[in-house]
Amino acid sequence: MYTKETLINDLHNMGLTGKEAIMVHSSMKSMGDVEGGADTVLDAWMEFFSEGLLLLPTHTWDNVDKGEVDFDPSASKACIGILPNLFFKRPGVIRSLHPTHSMAGFGKDAAEYLKGEEDTCTPCAPGGCYDRLRQRGGKILESYSLFDIYEGEQVAADKKSMAFTVVFTPKEEAFTAESVDAFVKKILKQLDKNCGAQLRS
Numbered sequence: 001m002y003t004k005e006t007l008i009n010d011l012h013n014m015g016l017t018g019k020e021a022i023m024v025h026s027s028m029k030s031m032g033d034v035e036g037g038a039d040t041v042l043d044a045w046m047e048f049f050s051e052g053l054l055l056l057p058t059h060t061w062d063n064v065d066k067g068e069v070d071f072d073p074s075a076s077k078a079c080i081g082i083l084p085n086l087f088f089k090r091p092g093v094i095r096s097l098h099p100t101h102s103m104a105g106f107g108k109d110a111a112e113y114l115k116g117e118e119d120t121c122t123p124c125a126p127g128g129c130y131d132r133l134r135q136r137g138g139k140i141l142e143s144y145s146l147f148d149i150y151e152g153e154q155v156a157a158d159k160k161s162m163a164f165t166v167v168f169t170p171k172e173e174a175f176t177a178e179s180v181d182a183f184v185k186k187i188l189k190q191l192d193k194n195c196g197a198q199l200r201s
Contacts (some may be wrong), residue, residue, distance in 0.1 A: 001032075021055070056105075059078055060102060084104065113129065
């Protein structure tokens with residue numbers, strides 16, 4: 001089971017510093033069991049990225065499709081999961097005014113970053129909040145999840161084998177086998193540095 005501390009450690013182990021501008025596509029179901037549920041996940045993210053900029057999409061396009069044409073940034077329910085819905089209501093979180101593809105942000109210059117979204121003519125307009133993430137060299141974390149832990153005869157008594165799924169999202173160009181391999185090696189290097197983890201052969 002994940003805790004706030006293990007979630008923060010996982011972010012460290014991925015090579016993140018907490019000072020990045022990062023957008024998180026979230027799914028509680030894919031994360032598995034978390035002590036304290038979705039609020040613990042948000043506590044961990046907001047603490048870790050307190051000196052950076054944490055962004056979560058809070059889209060409401062499905063509401064419009066259902067005939068709910070009014071958008072209230074303080075109340076309109078996002079159609080993409082529990083984490084965005086809890087996040088935009090938290091103190092200090094700013095939500096953009098885009099009527100169908102709003103974004104919520106916390107941390108460094110969130111209000112400045114998200115302003116003007118209501119004036120864009122498309123969900124992901126040039127110069128909009130998605131484009132600004134690219135301009136800042138920001139990161140997009142699609143998902144990561146622990147799906148298996150093994151302790152048995154095939155590993156040392158003081159060790160455990162842990163299997164993760166990591167989904168990469170390219171910022172500009174499509175991934176190649178070489179670029180994915182380089183990214184995996186970077187993750188493994190950081191895991192070795194931070195906690196002595198080794199890839200099983």
